[in-house]
Amino acid sequence: MAAPVTIALDAMGGDHGPSVIVAGAAIALVRHPETRFLLVGDTARIEPELKQHPALAAKSEIIHTDVAVAMDAKPSQALRKGRWHSSMWLSLEAVRDGHAAAAVSAGNTGALMVMAKFCLKTTAGVDRPAIAAIWPTIDSECIVLDVGANVGADARQLVEFALMGAAMARALFGIERPSVGLLNIGREEVKGLDHIRTAAATLKRAPLPIEFRGFVEGDDVGRGAVDVVVTDGFTGNIALKTAEGTAKQIGEYLRAAMGRSLLARTGAILAQGAFRALKEKMDPRQLNGGIFLGLNGIVVKSHGGTDATGFASAVDLAHDMASSGVVKRLAADISRFHTELELDGAA
Amino acid sequence: MAAPVTIALDAMGGDHGPSVIVAGAAIALVRHPETRFLLVGDTARIEPELKQHPALAAKSEIIHTDVAVAMDAKPSQALRKGRWHSSMWLSLEAVRDGHAAAAVSAGNTGALMVMAKFCLKTTAGVDRPAIAAIWPTIDSECIVLDVGANVGADARQLVEFALMGAAMARALFGIERPSVGLLNIGREEVKGLDHIRTAAATLKRAPLPIEFRGFVEGDDVGRGAVDVVVTDGFTGNIALKTAEGTAKQIGEYLRAAMGRSLLARTGAILAQGAFRALKEKMDPRQLNGGIFLGLNGIVVKSHGGTDATGFASAVDLAHDMASSGVVKRLAADISRFHTELELDGAA
Numbered sequence: 001m002a003a004p005v006t007i008a009l010d011a012m013g014g015d016h017g018p019s020v021i022v023a024g025a026a027i028a029l030v031r032h033p034e035t036r037f038l039l040v041g042d043t044a045r046i047e048p049e050l051k052q053h054p055a056l057a058a059k060s061e062i063i064h065t066d067v068a069v070a071m072d073a074k075p076s077q078a079l080r081k082g083r084w085h086s087s088m089w090l091s092l093e094a095v096r097d098g099h100a101a102a103a104v105s106a107g108n109t110g111a112l113m114v115m116a117k118f119c120l121k122t123t124a125g126v127d128r129p130a131i132a133a134i135w136p137t138i139d140s141e142c143i144v145l146d147v148g149a150n151v152g153a154d155a156r157q158l159v160e161f162a163l164m165g166a167a168m169a170r171a172l173f174g175i176e177r178p179s180v181g182l183l184n185i186g187r188e189e190v191k192g193l194d195h196i197r198t199a200a201a202t203l204k205r206a207p208l209p210i211e212f213r214g215f216v217e218g219d220d221v222g223r224g225a226v227d228v229v230v231t232d233g234f235t236g237n238i239a240l241k242t243a244e245g246t247a248k249q250i251g252e253y254l255r256a257a258m259g260r261s262l263l264a265r266t267g268a269i270l271a272q273g274a275f276r277a278l279k280e281k282m283d284p285r286q287l288n289g290g291i292f293l294g295l296n297g298i299v300v301k302s303h304g305g306t307d308a309t310g311f312a313s314a315v316d317l318a319h320d321m322a323s324s325g326v327v328k329r330l331a332a333d334i335s336r337f338h339t340e341l342e343l344d345g346a347a
Numbered sequence: 348m349a350a351p352v353t354i355a356l357d358a359m360g361g362d363h364g365p366s367v368i369v370a371g372a373a374i375a376l377v378r379h380p381e382t383r384f385l386l387v388g389d390t391a392r393i394e395p396e397l398k399q400h401p402a403l404a405a406k407s408e409i410i411h412t413d414v415a416v417a418m419d420a421k422p423s424q425a426l427r428k429g430r431w432h433s434s435m436w437l438s439l440e441a442v443r444d445g446h447a448a449a450a451v452s453a454g455n456t457g458a459l460m461v462m463a464k465f466c467l468k469t470t471a472g473v474d475r476p477a478i479a480a481i482w483p484t485i486d487s488e489c490i491v492l493d494v495g496a497n498v499g500a501d502a503r504q505l506v507e508f509a510l511m512g513a514a515m516a517r518a519l520f521g522i523e524r525p526s527v528g529l530l531n532i533g534r535e536e537v538k539g540l541d542h543i544r545t546a547a548a549t550l551k552r553a554p555l556p557i558e559f560r561g562f563v564e565g566d567d568v569g570r571g572a573v574d575v576v577v578t579d580g581f582t583g584n585i586a587l588k589t590a591e592g593t594a595k596q597i598g599e600y601l602r603a604a605m606g607r608s609l610l611a612r613t614g615a616i617l618a619q620g621a622f623r624a625l626k627e628k629m630d631p632r633q634l635n636g637g638i639f640l641g642l643n644g645i646v647v648k649s650h651g652g653t654d655a656t657g658f659a660s661a662v663d664l665a666h667d668m669a670s671s672g673v674v675k676r677l678a679a680d681i682s683r684f685h686t687e688l689e690l691d692g693a694a
Contacts, residue, residue, distance in 0.1 A: 138600075151540055183585060185580070218584070221592060223596070234539070238530060239589045241566040242566065243565075246589075246597075248566065250594060257621040258621055267616070267618025268614060270613050271604075271614025
């Protein structure tokens, strides 16, 4: 049996606050019955929700605060005002002080990243943390990073993203030497932006614990061409949202096509089990959660507007990451990389 | 009745050469019976194909050359070696000299852009031409540019892309004041890269013949939030290919879901008319063609690997663009924009 894991939840984060957070934790608890929770937020709002989930109540402790970081707060302001008292900060502090193995928040992404860097500190040797997403592929899943922690990335940061993504693939998927591709506008070595080509040259040459596959294109991501897709936060965010938008759009086409004739409607009723499976496969709530990588602790960001099912997926992710030893492995990989680059004279 | 349009086809371009080009032109001719064609390439290879399409033969003239630009040629080499004799160059020359209203090629994109710039010249006031794609949306279509003519774009180029895309929307969709959005990683004014924010400030202030809607995100494209989505060639190319990959991926899910039980298979048979409509809607061949904007002439790039149906879509696009007067309108918009910026003291 896995060792029990404690997860700190920012109960005030997200569009719906404690109702979704508590209900989501209850769903995740069924799947990981050994988990314990720290529910950080307003006791007066959490307790009534918790009464409806006695199994969760038995596994939870409330850390009271009535300070919440506003969803539209500027990150720099969030860090200044009430930082020591907010549910977001106290959740991160629980990780820093060893009371929890991971923190999950559906709050303001920018504020969460700034606070997490300040509270947990960046892993030694990491220039900038990144946000990783798990992306469904035809047969399985892959990891894409950065999807929005930074607006850009230079060659060195892209190489670090590759190592961080590989450490995560090792931890979550159990692949010892994950395949890694750099997102670009063509597969040929001459294509694309200078810093991407420089990163490719380093990844090709350095003796890293990855299998570097060179450049991949936008349509290679969903095809599952590699385990880890590396890109800057601007491009990654746009690719992720474009894929989400396309999935929604095709869902609309499908609904319209299936409703347009009696025969189609009858067929759709017979095939409703298959449609349900498809809907589940396409449900963005199944893979809800941006994982912050490159910090001395595990932080998962849930979509702000998600429901209990979606929040439960983010909690699952935090649980799996916390059980995997990824933080230590990532730190070791990064340190080894920098040592080898220095020996190589290229640092 | 529309005035007859002559279109020059690079019959040697693409993975399959004359067989696909000639068959594609024959399909397009049925839809636009007044069109005439210049088929540029090896007579010995074109004639046997043309024999199978007598209606097309009656409307076509062959311009012989046996020089083809290799699909993997470096653009700079293509321009040096045999540039005056290749089927690609001669197709563009036909546009330059007024023998054709548009050129269509399924050849090497980089070579086509370099040759098109050299042969047709960039529209006065345009810094760099762009490639525009027509992107299906839930209810209709929108225009996205640049999707790969350039690896990046500065603020001024983004503003020019906005004007070029708007001119195209006006010509193809008949919308007098197209809505325009800048692709970014958030809708708030403080988000994103500096040059995108600068472009937004100019688009907001300048008295342009567009309705500027500010920033749009990846999932707004397929939703049809605006008529024209403006981005740099790197991001646009990755967004486009990510959407294509996602559509393919969901097609795979759907096939798998519909095959997994007898009930689902029966339902799928009853609904096969609806599935056929959906498949057509999702078929990338229906919208095959990158339109080069910002040149003194119309050039459409077809996918290299497409079939006759896909090539016919590219020919349709060339036909519609040629009939629309878009080149003159675009030149007038760009010139007016620069004049106004100068009056404004911001040039």
